[in-house]
Amino acid sequence: MKWQGINEFVAVAEKQSFSLAAKNLKISTAQVSRQITALEKRLQIKLFYRTTRKVSLTQEAQLFYQHCRHLLDDLDSAEQAITNLQSHPQGKIKLTAPMSYGEQKILPLVNDFVALYKDIEVVTELTSHRIDLIEGGFDMAIRMGQLQDSSLIARKLTQRATYVCASASYLQKHGQVALISDLKNHNCLLGTHDAWRFVEQGKTRSIKVTGSIRCNSGTGLVDAALKDIGIVQLSDYYLQPYIKSGQLIPILEQFREPESAIWAVYPQNRYLSPKIRLLIDYLAEHLN
Incomplete structure (x- = not known):
């Protein structure tokens, strides 16, 4: 509300004409006049001496003009700073990603990204726990599989597949595995879960397996x-390099x-920061 009429006032003061100010602002002369009248009413001072041939500032308006001109100049500077930030992104990005995938895929790309964009700083936290981004x-975060939090905006980066593998020597010694049921006769190396997922006859099945090793490290x-x-x-x-x-x-x-999706997710925001958009684009381009 306090900005209302300021642009019109400054334009009239500098052009010394309501019609030229209106032309400069690309609005009607009547609209300029209405804004100036409303501004005078709000300030309870007269801003202009008006004759048929000339428009000039009152003494009070001359002081007011100096302050308004500075305000508009500062606003222009602020807008220019944002424009520069759009064309030359800079600042800090705080990112979280799953531990193993982050170590193997995300961190190397983040390092390449920071080397390319030297005015951007990326702070990465790798964790196996799901973090509340806002809190x-x-x-942004890198998340895998089906998303649960509908309050976040998501962009698919790539896909991942799950493989069951063994060495040729193990299979030669212990026998081939042709059916899911054959796993009960084999040593299955376990992570945090003791069930493996498969699709059989169009349906997903979780099969309990056993083995001599259990650890939370894929490596x-x-x-x-x-x-x-x-x-x-x-x-x-x-597994890809060894396959x-x-x-x-x-x-x-x-x-x-x-295959299931790998996502970049970020809090809902009408205007996504240029530096974050740049990182998401970079990850989407280079992940495979």
Whole structure:
């Protein structure tokens, strides 16, 4: 409310004409006149001496003009600063991601991103727990699978697949695995859960498995599989290099679950910060 009429007042003061001010502001002369009248009423002072040939400032208006001109200049500077920030993003991004996926996929890309955009600082917290972004002051999070929090905006970055693998030596020694039911005769390397998920005849099934090793480290489980200790079920980002090299053999492929999404999520905000948008775009482009 306090800004109402300021632009019109400054324009008339500088142009010394209501019609020229209106032309400059691209509004009608009547609208300029109404705004000035309302401003005079609110301030309870006369701002202009008006004749048919000239418009000039009153003594009180001259002082008011100096302050208003500074205010508009500061507003222009503020808008320019935001424009510069849009074209040259800078500042801090606070990010959270799952521990293992963050270590293997997100952090290397974040490091590349920071090296590329030297005026952006990224603070990353890796955790296996789901964090409240607002409460924790996080700008964004990397989340996997089905999303639960509808108050967040999500963008799909990539997909992940889950594989069941074993070494060729293990399979040669302990026998091939053709059916899900064959797993009961094998040493299954366990993470935090003792059930593995498969799709059989179009339905998802959770199958309880047992084995001699249980740990919450995917890297540790991969190491055990490479040492011919047993069979492992893990996300592709753990297994891809070893599948590609032939050190681990995918099995039960016909029962593998469909790929699930990996998301960037962030609090609802009408205007997404340019630096955060830039990071999300970078991750979407480089994750595979």
